[in-house]
Amino acid sequence: MAQKPKTSPDSTRRSEKSRRAIHAAALELVGEVGYPKTTIEGIAARAGVGKQTIYRWWSSKADVLLDAFMDLGEQAAQAAGQEPYEIPDTGDLAADLKLVLRATVDELLEPRFDAPARALAAEGVVNERLGVEFVTNLLEPQLQLYVRRLRSAQDKGAVRHDIDPRIALELFVSPLAQRWLQRTGPISYEYTDTLVEYALYGLTPR
Amino acid sequence: MAQKPKTSPDSTRRSEKSRRAIHAAALELVGEVGYPKTTIEGIAARAGVGKQTIYRWWSSKADVLLDAFMDLGEQAAQAAGQEPYEIPDTGDLAADLKLVLRATVDELLEPRFDAPARALAAEGVVNERLGVEFVTNLLEPQLQLYVRRLRSAQDKGAVRHDIDPRIALELFVSPLAQRWLQRTGPISYEYTDTLVEYALYGLTPR
Numbered sequence: 063m064a065q066k067p068k069t070s071p072d073s074t075r076r077s078e079k080s081r082r083a084i085h086a087a088a089l090e091l092v093g094e095v096g097y098p099k100t101t102i103e104g105i106a107a108r109a110g111v112g113k114q115t116i117y118r119w120w121s122s123k124a125d126v127l128l129d130a131f132m133d134l135g136e137q138a139a140q141a142a143g144q145e146p147y148e149i150p151d152t153g154d155l156a157a158d159l160k161l162v163l164r165a166t167v168d169e170l171l172e173p174r175f176d177a178p179a180r181a182l183a184a185e186g187v188v189n190e191r192l193g194v195e196f197v198t199n200l201l202e203p204q205l206q207l208y209v210r211r212l213r214s215a216q217d218k219g220a221v222r223h224d225i226d227p228r229i230a231l232e233l234f235v236s237p238l239a240q241r242w243l244q245r246t247g248p249i250s251y252e253y254t255d256t257l258v259e260y261a262l263y264g265l266t267p268r
Numbered sequence: 269m270a271q272k273p274k275t276s277p278d279s280t281r282r283s284e285k286s287r288r289a290i291h292a293a294a295l296e297l298v299g300e301v302g303y304p305k306t307t308i309e310g311i312a313a314r315a316g317v318g319k320q321t322i323y324r325w326w327s328s329k330a331d332v333l334l335d336a337f338m339d340l341g342e343q344a345a346q347a348a349g350q351e352p353y354e355i356p357d358t359g360d361l362a363a364d365l366k367l368v369l370r371a372t373v374d375e376l377l378e379p380r381f382d383a384p385a386r387a388l389a390a391e392g393v394v395n396e397r398l399g400v401e402f403v404t405n406l407l408e409p410q411l412q413l414y415v416r417r418l419r420s421a422q423d424k425g426a427v428r429h430d431i432d433p434r435i436a437l438e439l440f441v442s443p444l445a446q447r448w449l450q451r452t453g454p455i456s457y458e459y460t461d462t463l464v465e466y467a468l469y470g471l472t473p474r
Contacts, residue, residue, distance in 0.1 A: 096394065155472075180393050180394050181394060183393050183450070184390040184391070184393035184394045185390070186450060186451075187386050187389050187390035187393065187449055187450070188302065188386050188387060188390045190451065193450060193451050194451060197450055197451060197452055201450065201452065202452070205452070212471075219473065220472060221471050221472060221473075222471060222472065222473050225466065225471050226462070228453075229443070229459070229462055229463065229466065230466055230471050232442075232443035232446065232447075232452075232463070233439045233440075233443065233463070233466055233467060233471070234439075235446075236438075236442040236443040236445070236446040236447075237435070237438035237439065237442040237443075239442070239446050239450075240438065240441075240442040240445050240446060240449075241438075241442075243393055243446075243449065244389070244392060244393070244399060244403055244407065244445075245392075245396065245399050245400060245403060246403055246407065246408070246411070246438075247434075253435070256432070256435055257435065257438070257439070260431065260435065260436055260439055260467070261439060261466070261467070261470070261471055262470055262471050262472050263470045263472060264466075264467070264468055264469045264470025264471075264474075265418075265427050265428060265431050265436050265439070265467055265468050265470075266361075266426060266427060266428065266468050266469060267425065267427075267428050268470075268474060
């Protein structure tokens with residue numbers, strides 16, 4: 063993980079600029095050549111910094127990429143007018159879930175996100191160590207936001223008490239993930255809205 | 269796609285033996301070295317056949333692998349005592365879906381399936397042409413079995429008429445797919461049974 067350098071304001075500004083350039087270079091490069099061929103040297107060359115600048119803050123290319131994706135996720139949440147670390151709780155569970163999933167649709171359809179995220183996901187499928195590292199640090203914390211939102215709904219009686227929120231969230235999150243990863247179907251707001259409706263109210267008649 | 273050779277019984281037996289050896293070699297090799305490094309030459313060498321034997325039946329390594337996976341899927345269905353091309357319709361939708369998903373759990377946990385299927389899935393994430401080819405020929409036909417079973421349930425009033433079966437099936441299929449692909453959680457019969465319950469009856473109180 064990255065450590066913020068503790069230095070003067072000027073040097074902090076320069077460092078921040080370097081960090082951003084390194085993030086951007088890492089994402090571009092992995093999207094173009096894939097994870098196995100991405101190297102610290104290649105990232106440094108593209109970012110216009112020395113290799114040692116990268117090693118000062120990160121210990122591996124996996125760390126650089128992890129950090130770069132976390133940054134990208136925070137930027138996407140801000141662009142969607144959301145706090146990155148919570149799902150809104152207006153009391154209308156369906157509306158809140160639809161809103162967040164629509165923002166995820168926007169992020170998945172963003173070209174800047176697509177190629178690097180695919181490169182990482184593909185590597186994670188065959189490289190268990192990397193896959194687990196990224197799921198633990200990047201994906202699972204996002205899924206836990208849904209767990210918290212569903213627990214709040216359980217407290218208010220809007221979700222059945224015998225439901226396990228960690229499994230329940232997969233009913234609307236995983237279909238979107240699979241359509242994106244495996245291209246099993248188109249991705250749209252209408253689609254994710256439908257997933258939320260089906261998941262909350264079930265497929266059988268009421 | 270493979271074409272069955274039209275020849276004498278003896279030669280057919282020999283051909284069938286070669287086809288099986290080529291399938292097995294292709295699956296092993298892709299599981300070990302990944303899709304990009306798998307070659308027709310490598311498959312031929314491991315199967316103990318000449319390169320021309322492979323080119324007589326298939327036009328590319330993607331074709332060999334597609335055929336090998338279809339064969340594996342049929343074998344898995346037979347091992348589970350199921351017809352490969354239908355989902356049972358006992359009139360109890362939940363029970364029928366649970367049965368088929370349990371068989372999928374068995375297949376996903378099968379080591380002989382895991383490595384080659386991961387190699388193919390990983391390549392499909394970054395290689396759109398290959399991904400679409402495999403989804404179209406291998407995954408989508410399996411998903412259409414669920415579409416047919418859900419339509420039959422709609423005819424009998426067991427599933428709401430305003431439900432789109434092609435989306436509905438993703439509520440229980442995609443979570444399992446994501447847990448397997450991205451290792452976001454453990455896979456078990458209890459888990460897939462739970463997915464079916466949640467999807468059919470919904471997360472909100474009835």
